[in-house]
Amino acid sequence: MAVDVEEMLRLYGLMVRIRNFELKMVEIFTARMKAGDFPGALHTYCGEEAIAVGVCGVLRPDDYVFSTHRGHGHALAKGADLNKMVAELNGRASGLSRGFGGSMHLYDPSIGFMGTTGVVGGNLPLCLGTAYASVALGGTFVTVAFFGEGAASQGSFHESVNMAAVMRWPVVYVCENNLYAATTHVAVNCPLENIADRAKGYGIPGAVVDGNDVLAVREAAVEAIERARSGCGPTLIECKTYRHHPHCMVIPEHRPPKECREWHAKDPIESFAASLMRIHATTRDTLDAIEAREVGLLEAAVKFMRESPLPDPATVGDYLWA
Amino acid sequence: MRRLKTIQALREAIDEEMARDSAVCLFGEDIGAYGGVWGLSVGLQKKYGERRVFDTPLSESAIIGTAVGAAMVGMRPVAELEYIDFITECMDPLMNEGAKLRFMSGGQVKVPMTVVAPCGAGTSEAAHHSKSLEAWMLHEPGMKVVMPSTIHDMKGLLKSAIRDDNPVAFLWHKAMFDLNEEVPEGEWTTPLGVAAKRRPGTDVTVVAYSLMASRAVEAADRVAPRIGVEVIDPRTLNPFDLPAVLDSVRKTGRLLVVHESPRRCGVGADIVRQVVECEFRSLKTAPRVLAGADLPIPFSKPLENACVPQVDDIVRAIEVIAAK
Numbered sequence: 001m002a003v004d005v006e007e008m009l010r011l012y013g014l015m016v017r018i019r020n021f022e023l024k025m026v027e028i029f030t031a032r033m034k035a036g037d038f039p040g041a042l043h044t045y046c047g048e049e050a051i052a053v054g055v056c057g058v059l060r061p062d063d064y065v066f067s068t069h070r071g072h073g074h075a076l077a078k079g080a081d082l083n084k085m086v087a088e089l090n091g092r093a094s095g096l097s098r099g100f101g102g103s104m105h106l107y108d109p110s111i112g113f114m115g116t117t118g119v120v121g122g123n124l125p126l127c128l129g130t131a132y133a134s135v136a137l138g139g140t141f142v143t144v145a146f147f148g149e150g151a152a153s154q155g156s157f158h159e160s161v162n163m164a165a166v167m168r169w170p171v172v173y174v175c176e177n178n179l180y181a182a183t184t185h186v187a188v189n190c191p192l193e194n195i196a197d198r199a200k201g202y203g204i205p206g207a208v209v210d211g212n213d214v215l216a217v218r219e220a221a222v223e224a225i226e227r228a229r230s231g232c233g234p235t236l237i238e239c240k241t242y243r244h245h246p247h248c249m250v251i252p253e254h255r256p257p258k259e260c261r262e263w264h265a266k267d268p269i270e271s272f273a274a275s276l277m278r279i280h281a282t283t284r285d286t287l288d289a290i291e292a293r294e295v296g297l298l299e300a301a302v303k304f305m306r307e308s309p310l311p312d313p314a315t316v317g318d319y320l321w322a
Numbered sequence: 323m324r325r326l327k328t329i330q331a332l333r334e335a336i337d338e339e340m341a342r343d344s345a346v347c348l349f350g351e352d353i354g355a356y357g358g359v360w361g362l363s364v365g366l367q368k369k370y371g372e373r374r375v376f377d378t379p380l381s382e383s384a385i386i387g388t389a390v391g392a393a394m395v396g397m398r399p400v401a402e403l404e405y406i407d408f409i410t411e412c413m414d415p416l417m418n419e420g421a422k423l424r425f426m427s428g429g430q431v432k433v434p435m436t437v438v439a440p441c442g443a444g445t446s447e448a449a450h451h452s453k454s455l456e457a458w459m460l461h462e463p464g465m466k467v468v469m470p471s472t473i474h475d476m477k478g479l480l481k482s483a484i485r486d487d488n489p490v491a492f493l494w495h496k497a498m499f500d501l502n503e504e505v506p507e508g509e510w511t512t513p514l515g516v517a518a519k520r521r522p523g524t525d526v527t528v529v530a531y532s533l534m535a536s537r538a539v540e541a542a543d544r545v546a547p548r549i550g551v552e553v554i555d556p557r558t559l560n561p562f563d564l565p566a567v568l569d570s571v572r573k574t575g576r577l578l579v580v581h582e583s584p585r586r587c588g589v590g591a592d593i594v595r596q597v598v599e600c601e602f603r604s605l606k607t608a609p610r611v612l613a614g615a616d617l618p619i620p621f622s623k624p625l626e627n628a629c630v631p632q633v634d635d636i637v638r639a640i641e642v643i644a645a646k
Binding site for chain 2: 064066095096097098099100101105107108109110114115117118119122124125126127128129130131132133135136137143155156159160162163166318319320321322
């Protein structure tokens with residue numbers, strides 16, 4: 001499916017938004033840690049932006065996304081409000097989850113964003129439920145479950161993919177294989193060359209794509225989503241990628257420097273910018289204008305956060321029961 | 323009036339709720355055409371179709387995950403676990419997600435789902451098919467826990483559980499499978515969080531639920547009229563009707579809690595804590611907990627019985643506390 005330049009620039013803007021957001025959060029968290037505070041864990045998505053944007057860019061507003069512990073990119077790509085995202089990561093009452101969730105518990109059901117999760121693989125059983133609801137309600141909405149290559153070792157991966165395959169429920173499983181589960185190399189997690197090779201064992205299609213190429217991810221997503229929407233069941237897409245930062249803020253870099261350099265050279269935003277200019281006649285000025293717009297939005301979001309109050313401790317029990 | 327057995331009462335509750343609300347659905351292992359290993363869904367797939375009543379793979383984590391996810395988007399699922407012991411296979415979707423989702427999302431999500439499972443010992447099914455595990459679930463803020471002791475409540479409480487907007491674990495005791503009681507015609511609900519006084523008395527308060535409630539009534543009958551025992555059946559453990567227990571203790575000054583699950587860090591310990599904190603001055607003697615052994619459930623009948631309070635044990639415990 002051809003993608004027009006306007007749509008490509010929208011995708012580019014979303015990737016920039018995610019990158020800038022993550023770098024700003026690293027800056028804020030680092031400053032707080034230096035000041036003796038521990039603001040919680042921060043798992044950044046830098047380097048993997050093409051996947052969230054490639055997939056979510058083709059979803060409808062009524063489609064659902066279940067995300068991971070490294071989920072800021074998925075939330076923003078599905079349309080989460082930047083102000084509320086910055087506020088939530090900084091524990092403000094104006095945050096996406098009113099300060100109750102933080103980075104690993106971001107929810108916005110109004111846009112179909114059904115949550116990041118603190119348990120690796122914990123989202124995989126849940127995605128079955130919205131997929132079942134689509135069938136039960138006679139809808140055409142689909143569910144996307146993102147997960148890492150580490151989560152593919154969890155029992156929940158098997159149970160989820162198997163059941164979706166048996167029931168032909170509309171799920172798209174998107175594995176973000178960034179080669180390391182915390183510090184553990186994928187070779188310790190999987191004996192196969194590709195996580196997607198496991199699809200055969202469930203009788204569903206599997207696809208391996210360059211996770212740093214937003215248009216390649218998008219192409220695979222279009223096919224899988226169309227398949228799910230038309231009642232043909234789930235697909236397993238594996239996106240090969242690499243994160244720019246170590247696992248989280250408190251684990252020092254452990255990966256071979258040469259490997260890091262090689263992957264940095266394949267940065268998904270820079271390479272998309274280059275191809276936009278080379279193939280699609282986009283000018284540097286156009287890209288700079290997008291960057292400037294995103295910087296402005298982020299600055300406003302940080303200001304919004306700083307002006308927002310912390311939650312009132314008296315409200316701590318307000319949301320246990322419906 | 324008519325007579326119903328446990329499974330008939332549970333099935334009638336689900337049937338009525340499915341007829342009342344198209345968001346209610348039922349699934350689990352063997353639940354479809356076969357009708358469930360306990361007979362929970364006999365006839366329901368035929369009546370409501372395969373979209374609303376269906377078989378799942380043997381996959382507890384996927385079953386409970388399906389229930390949680392579907393509940394998040396407005397369905398009202400009822401999921402059966404064939405034994406509550408199998409909850410170990412799905413603790414993550416139930417406890418880490420389902421029970422906490424509303425809280426973690428700052429109130430954006432609600433999770434109206436019910437897990438129905440048999441619990442309890444007494445059927446010689448040994449260590450993997452005999453536990454109750456209510457204390458595990460009570461330790462997860464966000465889970466409601468229902469443990470009925472009569473056929474009337476089996477139906478009334480299950481209907482309330484299904485209508486509740488929160489995750490509910492509904493545990494029925496396997497030793498009550500053949501229980502057969504007279505109930506009215508038609509529909510009724512029993513509210514969550516309201517205890518029932520199974521027997522009035524002025525000397526000793528016995529708090530007991532599930533199978534132990536009927537055993538406590540039997541023990542109370544046996545010591546009457548020598549000792550006047552008031553049996554309070556909380557029926558639901560979260561929410562818990564503390565005022566009903568405190569009212570009774572104010573009258574009797576003596577408290578015995580009876581349950582089948584292990585004594586250590588158990589439900590009884592927590593009930594005693596609450597009574598001591600709220601009504602210490604009414605107590606004439608130290609409250610006691612008569613509970614299951616701090617052991618796995620063994621197979622052979624004499625060993626199994628030794629792990630679970632019997633009527634004789636309850637009688638002795640009542641006599642000891644009444645004499646103080």
